[in-house]
Amino acid sequence: MRVLVVEDDPDLSRQLITALTDAGYAVDSAADGxxxxxxxxxxxxxxxxxxxxxxxxxxxxVLEQWRRANRNMPVIILTAxxxxxxxxxxxxxxxxxxxxxxxxxxxxxxxxxxxxxxxxGHARAEIECGxxxxxxxxxxxxxxxxxxxxxxxxxxxxxxxxxHNGRVVSRTELVEHLYDQDFDRDSNTIEVxxxxxxxxxxxxxxxxxxxxxxxxxxxxxxx
Amino acid sequence: MKLNSxxxxxxxxxxxxxxxxxxIAGVVIxxxxxxxxxxxxxTRLSQILTQxxxxxxxxxxxxxxTPKIIGExxxxxxxxxxxxxxxxxxxxxxxxxxxxxxxxxxLILPSNLKIRPDANNIIWYNATGxxxxxxxIAENVYNAxxxxxxxxxxxxxxxxxxxxxxxxxxxxxxxxIALGLAGMVLVAASLxxxxxxxxxxxxxxxxxxxxxxxxxxxxxxxxxAEVEPLQTELNALIKSNQDIVERARTQVGNLAHxxxxxxxxxxxxxxxxxxxxxxxxxxxxxxxxxxVNYYLDRARMAARAGLVGRQTEVLVVAEAIVRALERxxxxxxxxxxxxxxxxxxxxxxxxxxxxxxxxxLDNACKWAASRVVLSVQIEEPSAASPRxxxxxxxxxxxxxxxxxQRMQSIRRGRKLxxxxxxxxxxxxxxxxxxxxxxxxxxxEQSAVGGLSARIKLPAV
Numbered sequence: 001m002r003v004l005v006v007e008d009d010p011d012l013s014r015q016l017i018t019a020l021t022d023a024g025y026a027v028d029s030a031a032d033g034x035x036x037x038x039x040x041x042x043x044x045x046x047x048x049x050x051x052x053x054x055x056x057x058x059x060x061x062v063l064e065q066w067r068r069a070n071r072n073m074p075v076i077i078l079t080a081x082x083x084x085x086x087x088x089x090x091x092x093x094x095x096x097x098x099x100x101x102x103x104x105x106x107x108x109x110x111x112x113x114x115x116x117x118x119x120x121g122h123a124r125a126e127i128e129c130g131x132x133x134x135x136x137x138x139x140x141x142x143x144x145x146x147x148x149x150x151x152x153x154x155x156x157x158x159x160x161x162x163x164h165n166g167r168v169v170s171r172t173e174l175v176e177h178l179y180d181q182d183f184d185r186d187s188n189t190i191e192v193x194x195x196x197x198x199x200x201x202x203x204x205x206x207x208x209x210x211x212x213x214x215x216x217x218x219x220x221x222x223x
Numbered sequence: 224m225k226l227n228s229x230x231x232x233x234x235x236x237x238x239x240x241x242x243x244x245x246x247i248a249g250v251v252i253x254x255x256x257x258x259x260x261x262x263x264x265x266t267r268l269s270q271i272l273t274q275x276x277x278x279x280x281x282x283x284x285x286x287x288x289t290p291k292i293i294g295e296x297x298x299x300x301x302x303x304x305x306x307x308x309x310x311x312x313x314x315x316x317x318x319x320x321x322x323x324x325x326x327x328x329x330l331i332l333p334s335n336l337k338i339r340p341d342a343n344n345i346i347w348y349n350a351t352g353x354x355x356x357x358x359x360i361a362e363n364v365y366n367a368x369x370x371x372x373x374x375x376x377x378x379x380x381x382x383x384x385x386x387x388x389x390x391x392x393x394x395x396x397x398x399x400i401a402l403g404l405a406g407m408v409l410v411a412a413s414l415x416x417x418x419x420x421x422x423x424x425x426x427x428x429x430x431x432x433x434x435x436x437x438x439x440x441x442x443x444x445x446x447x448a449e450v451e452p453l454q455t456e457l458n459a460l461i462k463s464n465q466d467i468v469e470r471a472r473t474q475v476g477n478l479a480h481x482x483x484x485x486x487x488x489x490x491x492x493x494x495x496x497x498x499x500x501x502x503x504x505x506x507x508x509x510x511x512x513x514x515v516n517y518y519l520d521r522a523r524m525a526a527r528a529g530l531v532g533r534q535t536e537v538l539v540v541a542e543a544i545v546r547a548l549e550r551x552x553x554x555x556x557x558x559x560x561x562x563x564x565x566x567x568x569x570x571x572x573x574x575x576x577x578x579x580x581x582x583x584l585d586n587a588c589k590w591a592a593s594r595v596v597l598s599v600q601i602e603e604p605s606a607a608s609p610r611x612x613x614x615x616x617x618x619x620x621x622x623x624x625x626x627x628q629r630m631q632s633i634r635r636g637r638k639l640x641x642x643x644x645x646x647x648x649x650x651x652x653x654x655x656x657x658x659x660x661x662x663x664x665x666x667e668q669s670a671v672g673g674l675s676a677r678i679k680l681p682a683v
Contacts, residue, residue, distance in 0.1 A: 011488040019491070080483035081476055082516075084544060084581030085574050091547035098551060102487030102512045105494065118554055 001046040001116055001160060002177045005029040006036030006062070007078065008054050016049060019105045020112070024139050024155050026180045033057030040066050044176045045073050047115045049108070052079035052090065060093045067094035074115035076108070113137065120163040129165040130218035132201060134158075148200050153178075157193050161206065161216035170213035229424070230417050237413035245406045249398060256394055260387045268361040269345055271295065272380040275307055279320075279378075280367050286318050287367050287376055297383075298322040302354045304383025306330055312364055312375035328353045330360065330379055349384065357384040423447050427454075434461065436570065436683065479519050486512050520652050534683045535576050537567040537599055537613065544581050545597070552588045563599035567613055568683040575656050576680075582653050583617040583676050590621030594671055601682055612662075613682040621673035629666040629674075653678075 003025045007013040013029055020027045028043065030036035033054040040048055040062070052059035063075055074097075077090040082100035090098055096118075097111050113136045117125070127134040131144045141148050141158055150158065156178050161169060174190050175183070194214060198206055207215045225231060271292065279287035287309055292298050297305035303324045310329070311317035321329060333350050340346045348360040358381040368374030423446055433439040441458045486508055493505035538561075545559050569576045580597075587595045595617070602612040650666075653676075657664045662680040669675035 009484045009488065012484055012491070015488060015491045015495075080479050080481075082479075083476075083574060084547075084577035087581065088543045088547045088577065091550050092543065096550060096553075098547075101483040102490050102508075105491050114554060 001156065001163075002026045002028070002044070002180065003112065004036070004039055004043070004045045004048045006031075006033070006040075006048065006054065006059070007051040008032060009051075015105070016108075019109065023109055023112075024152055024159070025112075026156065026178055026183075028180050031055075033059065033062045037062045037065055039181075040071060040073070041069060043181060044173070046119065046177055047112050048073055048075045049112070050075050050077055050095075052077055052081060052086070060089060063090075063093045063095060074119045076111055076115060078103070078108075110137070116163065122163065127162050127165075129162050129216060130202075130205060132158075132162065132205070134162045143201055150200065153189075154193055154197055154200070157190070158197055158201075158216075161214065165216045168209050168212050168215045173213065230421055233417045233420065234413060237416070238410045241409040241413065242406055245402045245409075249402045252398060253391070253395060256398075257387070257391050260390045260394075264359065264382060264384075264387045265347065265361070268359065268380050268382050269343060271307070271382075272345065272361045272363055272378060275309070275380060276363060276365050276378050279309060280365065286374075287320070289320050292322075298324050300324055301326045302352070302356075304352055304356050304358055304381070304385065306352070306358070306379070306381040308377075308379040308381075310377050310379075312377050315375070317374060317376070325353065330358075330381055332360065332362070332379075350381070352381065352383075357388075358382065359384045423450060431457075475519055479515070482515050483512070486515065520655075533570075533572055535569040535571065535573040536565075537569050537576065537615075538563045538565050540569075540573060540576050541580055541597055541599070544577065544584055548584055548588050548595075555588070555591075556593070557588060557591055558594045559597070560594070561597045563597065564601060567599050567601055569613055570681040570683045571660055575660070579653050579656050579678065579680075580615070580617075582650075583615075583678070586650075586676070587617050587619035587621075587674070590623075590673055591619035592621055592672075594618075594620045596671060602679070611682040613678075613680045615678040615680065616675060617678075618669040618671050618675045619673040620669070620671045623668060623673040624666065 001024070003020050005013060005016045005020065005027060007016060007029070008031050010031070013031065017027045017029055028039055028045075030039050034056040036050065036054065036059075037057060039045075050059045050063060054062070057065075059077060059079070063077070066073075066075070075095050076097045076099055077095040078099050078101060079086065079090070080101040087098050096115055099108050099111055113125070117127070117136060125136050127136065133142045133145075134140075135142075136159075139155065139159075141150060141155065141162070157174065160174065160177055171190050178190075194206060194208075205216055205218070207217065209215055275290040275292065278290040290307070290309075292307070295305065297303040298307060299322075301324055305322070306325045307322045308325065308330050309318075309320045311319065321327070330352070331350070333348055338346050338348065344363055346362045348362065350358055350360050352358040360379055360381045363378045365376050365378055366373045367376050426444075427442070427446065427450065430439060430442055430444065434442065441461055442454050446454050489508045490505055490512065493501040493508060495501075541561055541563050545561055549557075549559060584595060584597060596619075598616045598618075600614045602608070602614055604611050650664075654664050657678055657680065660680050662678060664679075665677045667675045667677060
């Protein structure tokens with residue numbers, strides 16, 4: 001999952017990046033509205049954490065411009081201005097959630113998880129696919145109740161596939177959503193990780209759809 | 224009409240001037256008339272005197288003869304106040320004659336010898352007659368003899384001075400009546416004038432109360448030229464009042480932003496470290512955060528105290544907040560229902576209503592199982608409560624609170640000084656806001672199962 005953090009305070013920005021990276025997200029960051037707008041406009045993020053008080057362009061305007069350009073990724077507004085008029089203005093501008101500063105990191109992470117799930121069409125905190133079960137709260141994947149040992153890259157890949165299970169996910173989409181913008185996209189790491197995952201879960205769950213990408217589905221599900 | 228009022232001042236001065244001028248006019252008219260009457264009386268006396276002198280001296284011989292006075296029977300009537308008397312000057316020997324009305328007595332001139340004769344050689348006296356009546360005497364000294372052997376006689380004619388006074392008295396009554404009527408009409412006119420002149424001030428009073436009740440933003444409309452500077456100044460004052468509040472609010476918001484981001488950094492940083500020291504820092508920073516929030520809310524409220532009134536459409540605010548909450552809680556699939564007449568207007572700041580409704584509805588959303596109901600009703604003024612009120616009810620079908628818990632929440636809201644800020648349901652800010660507007664705040668068991676928050680606020 002790829003997250004964009006737009007926050008001008010360098011300390012808070014660093015904390016957010018650390019916490020999100022630790023939670024298994026690929027994180028890009030911007031320190032002002034202009035840069036933030038550009039990144040959100042050009043990169044496919046799964047969720048955006050957007051500060052309202054930003055230099056150059058304020059957060060609400062950035063959000064409005066994204067929505068006007070049909071960028072529909074979930075956006076969580078982060079601001080010290082916690083009056084209801086500010087909340088309503090933020091939500092009306094197209095935000096999906098609202099976190100008031102100062103906040104507990106756990107709360108923000110929970111909100112981010114909820115937005116990621118919601119945008120992938122899952123209502124519950126746990127996502128199941130056959131015998132696989134992803135608990136988004138604890139960032140754990142179990143097979144028949146037994147935890148699977150995964151590296152962080154493997155977790156990201158499998159979690160993304162589980163969020164979008166039953167759908168064909170292209171290699172490009174995976175690269176775009178699993179790695180931050182500095183990642184070397186020409187490498188064949190995706191294939192390597194798919195290969196590793198097939199050894200850890202029933203190998204026929206991840207199918208290669210030739211020329212299109214990969215699909216995670218229940219055992220024996222042919223469609 | 225109050226004593227200390229413009230109306231009374233205007234009316235009193237107008238009435239005073241009117242009465243004073245009328246009184247002076249009355250005195251002057253009376254004086255002029257008396258002078259006229261006296262002059263006419265004197266003319267008559269001097270005519271009679273001339274007639275007597277002419278008659279009694281125009282004959283042969285050097286003694287005056289008894290005059291005949293035509294057309295004045297009062298000279299024949301005893302003690303009538305009308306007399307004539309012819310005597311030789313300085314008690315010289317000679318014939319002495321008096322009118323019948325004197326009945327043998329004689330007129331005594333006041334011993335005031337300094338009186339000079341007038342242009343016709345007549346000397347005038349105000350004297351007392353034989354029976355003590357006031358008389359006016361005209362005297363002419365005439366030489367009835369030859370130039371070589373003069374025989375000077377004093378010719379006196381006296382008239383009843385009360386005649387002129389009674390003439391004056393009969394004139395004075397209609398004068399006083401006429402002037403009194405004029406005075407009353409003028410005073411009544413000045414009363415009307417005062418009302419008419421001060422009418423724009425009453426209009427201003429009404430418009431000012433409109434501003435206070437939130438029906439108007441400023442003092443509009445055309446006013447008399449004298450009041451226009453006042454109007455301009457008042458509007459400027461209202462504007463600057465609003466500006467000050469806006470500025471205070473912006474600065475409070477800026478302060479919030481400035482404090483909250485560093486606090487967020489401190490809290491997150493401290494929670495990352497596992498030492499006892501950093502735990503203390505996290506704990507204290509959390510208290511700081513709560514204190515900042517609490518006092519910023521209070522500062523916002525203080526900035527509003529005494530602010531000129533505004534009005535806010537309830538439905539617009541309610542819909543905006545429900546819209547936001549539907550997005551925030553979209554996962555829960557809550558069923559929101561809003562029942563609010565579009566005519567409902569809150570007499571107060573939009574931001575305050577947003578805080579009240581936002582916090583109440585947010586609370587309801589947190590606890591609701593599936594339903595959140597907002598209903599707003601307008602309560603017309605009655606004998607029990609003279610103010611027009613909005614009755615706002617927010618119900619949810621969550622677990623609700625026990626009666627003791629409800630009591631506690633409300634009490635906590637009321638006695639804010641003993642409260643630790645940021646506690647529990649966040650009802651303290653609602654309670655304090657409602658109190659600012661002298662409203663009511665109650666928690667009850669809801670008909671749909673959970674908690675029912677009932678609030679009364681002033682309506683427009």
